[in-house]
Each structure stands twice: as C-alpha cells, then as structure tokens.
Amino acid sequence: QVQLVESGGGLVQPGGSLRLSCAASGFTFSNSAMSWYRQAPGKERELVASITSSGGGTNYADSVKGRFTISKDFAKNTLYLQMNGLKPEDTAVYYCSTFRLRRYWGQGTQVTVSS
Numbered sequence: 001q002v003q004l005v006e007s008g009g010g011l012v013q014p015g016g017s018l019r020l021s022c023a024a025s026g027f028t029f030s031n032s033a034m035s036w037y038r039q040a041p042g043k044e045r046e047l048v049a050s051i052t053s054s055g056g057g058t059n060y061a062d063s064v065k066g067r068f069t070i071s072k073d074f075a076k077n078t079l080y081l082q083m084n085g086l087k088p089e090d091t092a093v094y095y096c097s098t099f100r101l102r103r104y105w106g107q108g109t110q111v112t113v114s115s
Helices: none
Strands: 003-007 010-012 018-025 034-039 046-051 058-060 068-073 078-083 092-100 102-105 109-113
Touching: 003 092, 018 034, 018 092, 018 109, 034 068, 034 078, 046 068, 046 078, 058 068
Parallel strands: 010 109
Antiparallel strands: 003 018, 018 078, 034 046, 034 092, 046 058, 068 078, 092 102, 092 109
C-alpha cells in the first residue's frame, strides 16, 4: 500500500541546485511526518531533513542547514527537498521516508555533485 517514489536526482556541479521530489501514496500524507535520508558509498545512512505532518516544523542535519529546504505539497501528496549550494560531499543516494508503526522507504534517487 505505502509507496514512495523519489525523482529529481542527477549530476550537478559544485554550487549548483537540485530539487528532489517524493510522490507519496497508500497512506494519509497530511497526517504523516516525512523525512529525507541519504547514503553515500561505504557510509551509513544519515537523516538529512524532517518535516512535521502539518508542514509547520522542520529539522535539518547540521551539514545541510542553510542550504536545503524540506517542504510538503498537500495537493500533490508530494514531499520536496530543495538543495542549493551543493557540495561534493552531498553526493549520495537520497531516500524519502515516513514512519507508521514501521519505517517505509522509497527506492532512492542518485545525486552526484562533481566538476
């Protein structure tokens, strides 16, 4: 039932911008807190940003504060991650996630920041 489909990843140069999208279905999006995680090759998966069910509260990893913005579009049941000022260390597979009795994950979208 729960389905999370990420899109918007790609190759960008350092300092560039990218907007990731997560199309959500199979659950009540408006009642669900959502998160973005990322995992770089050989590293542990880390929490990047979270947003409350209402969209009124957000949290960010220190490494992305001031550069990334998480948001929810309730009309489209879509979660976004606007990424500005991208750095090579942002290179990773980015995953959309939600928690309801258990944690659900999307398939991920690759973001590569390189010159």
